[in-house]
Amino acid sequence: MKLFYTPNSPYARVCRIVADAHGLTDALELARVPLRDTASALIPLSAMGRVPVLVNGDLVLSEARHICAYLDEKAGTAPSVAAYGDWPLVASEAAALAFLDAVTVWTREMRRNEDERSPFLLQAEEEQVMRMIGHYDGVLEAPAGSPPLNFETICIAVAMGSLDFYELALNWRDNYLTLAAWIDAYNALPIMRDTVPTAAAMNLFTR
Ligand SMILES: N[C@@H](CCC(=O)N[C@@H](CS)C(=O)NCC(=O)O)C(=O)O
Numbered sequence: 496m497k498l499f500y501t502p503n504s505p506y507a508r509v510c511r512i513v514a515d516a517h518g519l520t521d522a523l524e525l526a527r528v529p530l531r532d533t534a535s536a537l538i539p540l541s542a543m544g545r546v547p548v549l550v551n552g553d554l555v556l557s558e559a560r561h562i563c564a565y566l567d568e569k570a571g572t573a574p575s576v577a578a579y580g581d582w583p584l585v586a587s588e589a590a591a592l593a594f595l596d597a598v599t600v601w602t603r604e605m606r607r608n609e610d611e612r613s614p615f616l617l618q619a620e621e622e623q624v625m626r627m628i629g630h631y632d633g634v635l636e637a638p639a640g641s642p643p644l645n646f647e648t649i650c651i652a653v654a655m656g657s658l659d660f661y662e663l664a665l666n667w668r669d670n671y672l673t674l675a676a677w678i679d680a681y682n683a684l685p686i687m688r689d690t691v692p693t694a695a696a697m698n699l700f701t702r
Pocket of ligand 1: 503504531545557558559560
């Protein structure tokens, strides 16, 4: 199996964390690709050219959630993705993915030249993100032992990692102590440290 990715893509990071949790790291070849580059090796496989994309034989799978469900099936152990039917879990997973989407839109907009940024978009995303931070501070509890890794928790942890990396929602830790303790438990995991976004891997326009 091959995962097309960029080191700083939060969606690819979610997939890499799920692969690690399933012990599938060795089975997953990582192929780093440029974004918004017509010469990318990914484009002949997936016309959108977005990452992550998982390729296994004839199967070309995009969307982080579907890739994680596929990795779940390959691992055959406790799934990371909620099963349709477990609607409360499906709902909280969808909220976590929407949170990651909002963080990603915000960080993407902030990487544009200052005079090109949309104040409307920045305000809308900041409001959504801050509401979700307040929500998670109210409903999450710092894990007593090893933090539970599933699609929902990983999306939240990766979203918070993006905020910290791009220095958005600065000082959120001052007001949201429960969420801060929760995220500290995740950030201490080796796979979280190994996949953290870096300035070296940063591409101003394409992530
Ligand atoms: N809904 C997709 C989002 C994937 C996505 O937005 N990927 C970004 C990188 S984080 C991308 O490839 N962007 C390239 C582009 O927009 O041209 C998922 O869940 O995987």
